[in-house]
Amino acid sequence: MGAYKQLAFLFDQSKCTGCKACQVACKDKHDLPVGQTWRRVPEYSGGQWRIGVDGAVTHDIWTYYTSLSCNHCDDPICVEVCPSTAMHKGENGIVSVDPALCIGCKYCAMACPYDAPQFDEATRTMSKCDFCADRITKGKRPACVAACPMCALDFGEAEELRAKYGDEASLEPLPEQSVTRPNLVILPHPKAQPSGHGTGHLANPTEI
Amino acid sequence: MTSTSEPDTLSLTPSRRKFLAWSGAIGAAGMVGLPGCTLQYSDPADAPLGGAEEGERIVWNACLVNCGSRCPVRMAVRDGRVIRIEPDNTGDDDLGNQQIRACVRGRSIRQRMYSPERLKKPLKRVGKRGEGKWEEISWDEATTIVADKIKELISKYGNESIYHNYGTGVIGAAVARSWPPGNTAVARLMNCVGGFLNHYNDYSAGNIEAAVDFHYGAWMGNNSNDDTVNSKLVVMFGNNPHETRMSGGGEMFVTQKAKQLSGHKVIVVDPRFSDTAMNLADEWVAIRPGTDLAFVAGMAHVMISEGLHDQEFLDKYCSGFDEEHLPENAPPGSSYRSYIEGKGEDGIEKTPEWAAKITGVPANDIRRLAREIAMTKPCNINQGWGIQRHSNGESQARAPMLLSNLIGQVGIPGGGNGEREGANPLPLVLFPTLENPVRPTISFYMWTKAITDGKGMTYRDGVRDSLDTNSNSNVVNDVVLGSNIKMIWNYGSNALINQHGDINHTIELLSDESKVEMIVVIDNQMTVSARYADIVLPDAMASGETIDLAWQSAATAGNLGYLIFCDKAHEPLYDSKPVYEMLTEIADKLGVREKFTEGRTQEDWVRWMLDETRKKIPDLPSFEELRAKGIYRQNVGPYISMAKFREDPVANPLETPSGKIEIYSSNLARMRDDWNYDQGSQWIDPLPVYRQTRELPGDxxxxxxxxxxxxxxxxxxxxxxxxxxxxxxxxxxxxxxxxxxxxxxxxxxxxxxxxxxxxxxxxxxxxxxxxxxxxxxxxxxxxxxxxxxxxxxxxxxxxxxxxxxxxxxxxxxxxxxxxxxxxxxxx
Amino acid sequence: MHEFYLVVFTLTAQLAVGAFVALGLVQVFAHGAAAGERDRVNGPALTLAGPLLVLGLAVSAMHLGSPLRAANSLLHVGTSWLSAEIALGLCFLVLGGVFAVAEWCKWGRPGSRTALAVVAALSGLGLVWAMSQVYSLRTVPAWATPFTPVNFFLTTLLLGSVAVVASLATSAHVTPGENAFRDRSVLWLSLIAAAAAVATIAVQPAYLAYLTDHPDAAAQVSMDLLTVTYWPALVGSQVMLGAGALLLLFALVQAFAARRRQGTALTWPVLVATGLIVAGELVLRILFYATMTRIGFGGQ
Structure with a gap:
């Protein structure tokens, strides 16, 4: 039994500049190659330009970033669909892959709406954010949390975080949180739009 | 209580801060959210040398690139190799004690250390420059070639023929620093044999550096960014710390934190909706590049016609705003007010409509912004380096300065003088580099011209006196450049090719080996510039392979100053050598080994620097203590630029001819008729007037x-x-x-x-x-x-x-x- | 097309199940058929179905990152539809294989063999159902709909019947001779195939309407992919299926007009029709994967 009932990430979207220090810190800690990225930072942008008669321009441009790894969901669709039970929810509520069982069928990647599971070419199995379980057991923070230069990432007991900061995770470009019940609490950017009601677009789809 | 009300600033009580944290969940505009690193600043089990797993040891080090910040990178070393980077784990989220977390770039530093493009052995070029064909040679041969060439060139053309190029590839360390050019180990070496041709100013800020001397007398710096907790409004011109100064301890953090604490409004003026704009700006003014001066002129028109400008301030502290305050030899109609009102030389009134056509900013926005800026005080006007890096950059740089003068916000807390953020320095004693007796010094951008036409260049071409490089002291001087450039030291620099303008032209120029006869590159990667070298000397990585000190002082971390111990993770890889060692070998061949080293190794110098600095900072730890602790921090307090001048302009005059802020610069008026420049498309104006110079809108x-x-x-x-x-x-x-x-x-x-x-x-x-x-x-x-x-x-x-x-x-x-x-x- | 392995696997597996079931249906009409006649129907069909299924399973194993651990995929049968699919697939393969051998070697009583066939057929149909549920992910609006099992079963019926028809027509060409049972089988299965092809076409507009009315933006993206980006493929698949159906009917008419005429006149239209139908199904199945869009990022 771990120190936490259910771990959750806390993300302050109003501070994120999309720098991806979190992404690279994760890759550095886990020695991930290019093409295997456990933490990603989608950018969601919108707004329009209007050019006036004298050539002067007006606009209502907006954009914001969301740092995202795996949300260790309460209703993890990846665990449900995995044919070999390799994907499982374990200690501290962390969802992780048992590489000894995994057959690399990629069904979890097909199902996950957050693109969390990634195929590992070297081991030929799936891999994903494991909440830096090895650091958690030693009382250390996940690499991404420790890295963020804006202190936009934090983590803790899901219940406590929700009590303090609310329960918002249904913000574009993420899906509605009722689908898999992610353990992610977001403090919204002033321009954040609710899932499914967005007027913008994903600006960097090839980086997710 | 609404979340837009003004909280106390620096005296924020804990319960007040907690409220702000919770009200963040309800989401007011921009200022709320996580109050920094609340839950944990560092891992409970993580003492400064902790964080190590079994079989590892952690050493402190720093990332040493020209990002305007300076971050510790703690290196986890196992089996003689760095296997992981850990960030700073000291400090918290208070302004002045912030945790200095490395940015996305520093987190990948292992990919530089162990890059396949690491330079491994000294190389001698075979084939043409840039072809990329090399012969591996020994250190003995390489240092002999370089020393012999130096001797030959000094005797044939003089020390002025040997140029120290601009390079900031390793910056912010004490011994292994490639900038400023006068403070590098290369400079020290050359100063042992009679000096070298130095350059003044830099690619970052070369235009504002020249212009500010005329406007304010010398480089002042702006108020430090932590001081903006006292501002009600901050206007940023071409300033993008959230992408350029991304250190967790740097301006990205400081600006964001200051806004959070104060709730001040931010206006960002930039052609891009930068990440600074998306994160901080309450309004983004999208402007055509290079036209900020027209934007300011349009706003000045509104302020002047509606009487919103600070006439009292302009009368007391400035020269040249109106006809009543012009210097003696300035003709009538040459004041700024006349320029704006259409009573000046060009007879054009600088209305918002006039400005809108040039800038792309709608005239109504210009009106609204002018009123807002004039009437919201205290107001910090500042700039980054973007607006001044244009063909009209000198005048462009003066735009935010002028704006801060019009609203009288110079020299007060929460105000600003239009420059880039400054800070209080730590009184550090760093690596001494002796004296450079060579008098002529050229601008950082002139070296390609000085290769072909250097000999005989005078002040009219931009040659300054190295004894005093202030612009005012070089309106006229008696310094003449005695030689074309025959040799280039390119240390930690990619400005030979990659970072200098018009690459194709430079390549053509350098392909003639009779012009520049020797290019020495000192670097740790096979960069683009390294490809064009004659001799390549592989540098050890100052981050991780040597003992050194890194520091953050005077700007870019708000009111935080610090010193980082750069420890050795492992020996220099391959056959690379620390720059101090390789230059010692060259010094040896030049017969000046003792003069160069004073009998000290690099580590000896580090100990010496710490000892000397401790005389000025008594609580600076010892070498061993600092090595164990990793970092020494000091809250250096906010920097209020030009405060003394504001207090008493008569007792504390500026270094301008009038002693005041020169909106009309009498020195520039003198240069206008005397200097060499392209008079069809370039201008030297005593006033900051908008000119459509090379490749600006309307060309x-x-x-x-x-x-x-x-x-x-x-x-x-x-x-x-x-x-x-x-x-x-x-x-x-x-x-x-x-x-x-x-x-x-x-x-x-x-x-x-x-x-x-x-x-x-x-x-x-x-x-x-x-x-x-x-x-x-x-x-x-x-x-x-x-x-x-x-x-x-x-x-x-x-x-x-x-x-x-x-x-x-x-x-x-x-x-x-x-x-x-x-x-x-x-x- | 990185999902090509799955395209091949789902089509071949559904074809194999369909062929087996089609043969079973045909047995229902087999009263009074001579044993020899029956063998000459079952033989070719089973020879086709069995190896195809094995091939399909092998291809799907190539899709795996770690195929040597494939047996682990049976560990989650109660919860994961993929686990159930593989279990049922193996069931079908084993039971169907045993049945084929039993038929060939005449093991046991006909009644028992029939019972075995029924169980095998049911597991095959279960396999198709499980496959449809594998794709009915709540995070993929284009797939999480009754249209998925409808289309999978239509494929099963269509490809299964037309494959049996093709193998029978080929065997008739190779070993000509009177076989009323074979003729009746060809007749009924061709009609069934043609009907299934027409049904597949008829279902498309309803599916597009479902996508259009779906509240999630991801459905709209799938819709745009189908009707804007890939419309030539969509239209092409419908044309191929329709042409295939018509050609089958034409072949039937030809056969009846010539009364008992055997041989090449019947063979080539049947084979071409089969080719068209297989191609149409292939394109449709590729579109199935190509227009897959997940909620969230996919909906942008």
């Missing part, structure tokens, strides 16, 4: 090359450092930013390969079609590594400097690298 060249091309400073790299890190290229791919309107007109979609070109050259890279850049403007992020393809010679690396100009600006003799007109086509 006839736009018929062929309609788009303005800037090169914004990008999260993937620090200039060109880290440009070969695979993780960073994956995280932030090199793309040309183009507005959707311009892209649609050309049938371009995101990730389409496009060609960006003008008469100077062409580059091909994928496009990023976005709303986040003004229509009519594209940006090729600067610093990408120039990579001409073998098949057609066209750059495929996306290097903006194939498109930029080498033209020297009128009196700064500096760079207008953001002034470039291009066309974009789908490939």
């Amino acid at each position: 006839a060249l736009q018929l062929r090359y309609p788009l303005q091309c800037i090169g914004h400073h990008y999260k993937q790299r620090t200039h060109s450092s880290y440009g070969n890190s695979p993780w960073l290229k994956e995280a932030h791919p090199q793309l040309v930013w183009i507005n959707k309107i311009d892209a649609d007109a050309r049938g371009i979609a995101t990730n389409d390969q496009v060609r960006v070109f003008n008469d100077r050259g062409a580059t091909e890279l994928p496009a990023f079609v976005t709303e986040r850049i003004a229509p009519g403007v594209v940006s090729v992020p600067q610093g990408a590594w120039y990579a001409p393809s073998a098949s057609d010679g066209v750059d495929k690396g996306g290097c903006v400097n194939v498109l930029t100009s080498q033209q020297l600006n009128a009196y700064s003799k500096g760079n207008g690298q953001h002034s470039a007109l291009v066309q974009v086509e789908k490939v």
